[in-house]
Amino acid sequence: MNIGILNAGGDCPGLNAVIEGAVGAATARGWTVYGFYDGFEGLLSTPDNERWRILTRANCLNIRAQGGTILGTVNQGNFTVKSGVGGRMEIAKEVLDRSRETVERLGLSALIVVGGDGSQTIGMELRKIGLPIVGVPKTIDNDLGATDYTFGFWTAACVVSTNLDRLRTTAYSHQRMMVVEVMGRHAGWIGLYGGISGGADVILIPEIPFTLEDVVRKVELLKALGQREIIVVVSEGATIGGKLITLDEETKGEVRLGGIANFLSTKLETITGIETRYCVLGHVQRGGSPIPFDRVLGVRCGAKAVQLIEEGKFGETVALRGVDMESMPIEDAVRTLHLVDKQSQIVEAAREIGISFGDESLQA
């Protein structure tokens, strides 16, 4: 049997682990694995411009430890799901036809799509034209309702934590405040876990509206207590008065997030008089080697995807529930975003240890 695998959307630590897991489980069954280059674009291969290669146990050996993806990936491209007539999501018919041709020409019995909600939505469109799709959820943002944790998230949280340790020492030396911007889109998981782990004094996330006054109050209290360094973590998707602070306007219908740390540090320095610097951690959160948890989760996702193929469960995606790998329909998986619950125990624990979410006056 021949199967294909591709990853699409932003890269994520652990993608290579998924590939290695799938290749290991598939080749153990005597199957051949086609790895498509550059996301869905690889499906637009033609005999004189093939955009795939055969993946074997030997050429994937220990790639689980490598960051990025050996297959490359594309965020925007020919498969960008466009909002067509009546808000319907559409991929051009020619693109769908060419994808089907490739799958038929290579004799693929299944295609594993590793991606976030956008890529899984594209996978559903391919499923609708009859392609045998199995999904694997992917994102550092940890915002997919399908699964308790996505691989890559804990690596990103570790990067935040490690860098807060570094920023703390320089902030201490200079008696400065550091405003540190982290990724996560509209979910605060990276800010929350990275911030708690790295000892942030204030954590500002999209799910908990904050006021500048509350942040200032907390900062001034810490100063009055004699704390030399102050660390404020802010998620790129956090809002002020319900408004996103971004550098860019819409890019192909999707706002490119980023810029709130700059804005906030200027405001906080002006109001408090404390010398302040900002730091945008950016794509370092996505790069580099995955931590052990993400390697293990990645290979489990790959192996589980192969099991789903064997069971003929097309249109399903792999999901981590508790400690078990399970599966669910892709359409259910992309329906809900997994966001931080502001009443949850983790938020409560953070508050207990003195972390401010900048919302104290809103709680009263």
Ligand code: F6P
């Ligand atoms: O979804 C993952 C993510 O890293 C977000 O946290 C971030 O907003 C976005 O991708 C960045 O995308 P790009 O790589 O296109 O700049």
